[in-house]
Each structure stands twice: as C-alpha cells, then as structure tokens.
Amino acid sequence: MTTYVLTGPDGLSYRSAAPGTLGGHRRGRLYGRLDCPAALRAIARGGYVRERVFFADEATAVAAGYRPCARCLPQRYRQWKATPTERNAMTHLDAPAAAPASPPVPPEGLAVLDGLPGPAPHTGAELAALLGLLGDARPRVRAVALGHSRDAASRAAAEDFAEAWRASDGTVAALVDWPERAASWLRAARRLTSPAPDAWVVAAAPAGWAQPARRLRRGTPWDPARTYGFAALGDARVVAAAGAETLQGLRGATPDGRTWQVDRGWVTTAAPGGGGAR
Structure with missing residues (x-):
C-alpha cells in the first residue's frame, strides 16, 4: 500500500494513505499549489527538494505556521498580507521582534x-x-x-x-x-x-x-x-x-x-x- 509523508498542524511529519493537496517549503515557511511554477522551476534547478513538505489542506498549512505563496496563490497572499492578525500569527520565527534584544553572547x-x-x-x-x-x-x-x-x-x-x-x-x-x-x-x-x-x-x-x-x-x-x-x-x-x-x-x-x-x-x-x- 502506498503511503505519503505529510506535515501536520504541529509541524511534524506523519504518514497518510492520501497524498497532500498542497506543497510547501520548510525553510521559507510558505505553501502553494502542487503545480506552482515557481516551485517547479526551483525543483528543476535541483534546489528546494530537501525543504519540500506537503499538507493535507490549507487549514493544516496555516496551523503549522506557513503563509500562502505570492506566485501561485496571489489572492490568498494579498489577503494574508492585508490582515495583520493573520500575518503575525503566520510570520516566521526569525522575524525581527519589536522588544529589545537580551544581552548577547560576547x-x-x-x-x-x-x-x-x-x-x-x-x-x-x-x-x-x-x-x-x-x-x-x-x-x-x-x-x-x-x-x-x-x-x-x-x-x-x-x-x-x-x-x-x-x-x-x-x-x-x-x-x-x-x-x-x-x-x-x-x-x-x-x-x-x-x-x-x-x-x-x-x-x-x-x-x-x-x-x-x-x-x-x-x-x-x-x-x-x-x-x-x-x-x-x-x-x-x-x-x-x-x-x-x-x-x-x-x-x-x-x-x-x-x-x-x-x-x-x-x-x-x-x-x-x-x-x-x-
């Protein structure tokens, strides 16, 4: 029986009997269509594959902290960008924070x-x-x-x-x-x-x-x-x-x-x- 490795809402991988409906990039924290032109070009160049993830649906991708792709999901991306609460919830963890930094390691x-x-x-x-x-x-x-x-x-x-x-x-x-x-x-x-x-x-x-x-x-x-x-x-x-x-x-x-x-x-x-x- 064929199984597929998907990413769940907690960001962890799991096996599924059904394939994912959306693809994503782990490091970039973005998700998009499986036929996304930008993703396919990156894959053809030999990159992207190591960071490739798949989701059962959009709700799972959002819960895992991923944002929509501007190239293949432009309307969804504009909606995300225009909604501060949603954007903040999905922002990647290394985004600059407004609070002052803790004392750095020398x-x-x-x-x-x-x-x-x-x-x-x-x-x-x-x-x-x-x-x-x-x-x-x-x-x-x-x-x-x-x-x-x-x-x-x-x-x-x-x-x-x-x-x-x-x-x-x-x-x-x-x-x-x-x-x-x-x-x-x-x-x-x-x-x-x-x-x-x-x-x-x-x-x-x-x-x-x-x-x-x-x-x-x-x-x-x-x-x-x-x-x-x-x-x-x-x-x-x-x-x-x-x-x-x-x-x-x-x-x-x-x-x-x-x-x-x-x-x-x-x-x-x-x-x-x-x-x-x-």
Missing part, C-alpha cells in the same frame, strides 16, 4: 561556539535516557514544548522525541524552531513558553542554543531546571557562553545513555541511577 563566546562541531545524529540510548529523565518526573510532567535549531540532526531528534513521547501518552504542546543568528529570538521564545508546558525539551546546535537561552531566561517564564536537552547541549563551553545562571539545572542525555546536569557552571554526568562526575 563575541569571544560566539567564536568558541562556532568552533564546536554541529550535533551528531542522536542515538537510541540517548533518546531512551532522555525519555527516562522525563518519565521519572511523571505524573507531574505530561505536556512538553519542543524547541530545536534548524540543522538536520536537531530537527530529526525533535521529531523522534515527539513521536516517542506521544506513544507514551504524553502531549507535545508546541514545536518551535529558530535560526542560529537572528535580530531577536523573542518571537520563538514566546512561542515556546506560551502553552505553559510542564517541561521543555531542546535539540540544538551549541551556537544555536546559547543566544535563544539567554532570551528565554530574561524575557519569559522559562525554567532551565524543567528543561531537558540532547547531547550537544551538555558541553561546559555552551554553559560558559550562555551563562551559568541562564542554564542552571538544565538536564539531558549523552549518546551512550548517561545523563548530565548543569550545576553552578559545571556539567556533571552520571550513569542511570549512579553518582555524578565533573
């Missing part, structure tokens, strides 16, 4: 982060350990908000966690992504915290986490002690760049299934049920 800190390797694909042991940390917090933790940077490894980690968390009867209250560089991460920070989740889960590149974390800490009710991260965030250099107070209490998992925690600027690691080591 240039020397960014230089260190830029020198770190990007996230490696997550392991099964890492995902299991992360789920175990959250499982230990139940029944207090059921609804989580997921945030990730836009690299492929972080996106895949977030999607796999969401699937596993839902399979264990958990709820994903929000799925938010952000760029490594932006004028302000306030819009993304608000999207991540507005559902008032029981906990947060983050998959991100080191350089794509320190700045948003500072914004979260200074401009929202986000609590690092209720936040769980994949392995790339458990690096003392990330903590130093973001600030020890910013990430105090953040916990996560390592690729081999151990756990880590940020404590007063240190990153301590421990085997499941074991003691920590700095």
Whole structure:
C-alpha cells in the first residue's frame, strides 16, 4: 500500500494513505499549489527538494505556521498580507521582534561556539535516557514544548522525541524552531513558553542554543531546571557562553545513555541511577 509523508498542524511529519493537496517549503515557511511554477522551476534547478513538505489542506498549512505563496496563490497572499492578525500569527520565527534584544553572547563566546562541531545524529540510548529523565518526573510532567535549531540532526531528534513521547501518552504542546543568528529570538521564545508546558525539551546546535537561552531566561517564564536537552547541549563551553545562571539545572542525555546536569557552571554526568562526575 502506498503511503505519503505529510506535515501536520504541529509541524511534524506523519504518514497518510492520501497524498497532500498542497506543497510547501520548510525553510521559507510558505505553501502553494502542487503545480506552482515557481516551485517547479526551483525543483528543476535541483534546489528546494530537501525543504519540500506537503499538507493535507490549507487549514493544516496555516496551523503549522506557513503563509500562502505570492506566485501561485496571489489572492490568498494579498489577503494574508492585508490582515495583520493573520500575518503575525503566520510570520516566521526569525522575524525581527519589536522588544529589545537580551544581552548577547560576547563575541569571544560566539567564536568558541562556532568552533564546536554541529550535533551528531542522536542515538537510541540517548533518546531512551532522555525519555527516562522525563518519565521519572511523571505524573507531574505530561505536556512538553519542543524547541530545536534548524540543522538536520536537531530537527530529526525533535521529531523522534515527539513521536516517542506521544506513544507514551504524553502531549507535545508546541514545536518551535529558530535560526542560529537572528535580530531577536523573542518571537520563538514566546512561542515556546506560551502553552505553559510542564517541561521543555531542546535539540540544538551549541551556537544555536546559547543566544535563544539567554532570551528565554530574561524575557519569559522559562525554567532551565524543567528543561531537558540532547547531547550537544551538555558541553561546559555552551554553559560558559550562555551563562551559568541562564542554564542552571538544565538536564539531558549523552549518546551512550548517561545523563548530565548543569550545576553552578559545571556539567556533571552520571550513569542511570549512579553518582555524578565533573
């Protein structure tokens, strides 16, 4: 039986017996007709395909945060552009925010982060350990908000966690992504915290986490002690760049299934049920 991979209203992929009726571009956050001339030209040039997504209908595309294509849906695009409330709801998360930026990571800190390797694909042991940390917090933790940077490894980690968390009867209250560089991460920070989740889960590149974390800490009710991260965030250099107070209490998992925690600027690691080591 043929199945199709579509994007749902939460931005996550799922399999469907029916094909999508609209196409979209993940990075550009726009949707349009399957025969859109602009999209077909981009595909013919060899681009676009890696960011290609499909939706069951327009309502799903809008709910996922995508805007109409100006080329193939001109009337719908004009309507979107002329309606501030709708435009604001669908604006991409890296759009400049009116609020002042949080104190930035110093240039020397960014230089260190830029020198770190990007996230490696997550392991099964890492995902299991992360789920175990959250499982230990139940029944207090059921609804989580997921945030990730836009690299492929972080996106895949977030999607796999969401699937596993839902399979264990958990709820994903929000799925938010952000760029490594932006004028302000306030819009993304608000999207991540507005559902008032029981906990947060983050998959991100080191350089794509320190700045948003500072914004979260200074401009929202986000609590690092209720936040769980994949392995790339458990690096003392990330903590130093973001600030020890910013990430105090953040916990996560390592690729081999151990756990880590940020404590007063240190990153301590421990085997499941074991003691920590700095």
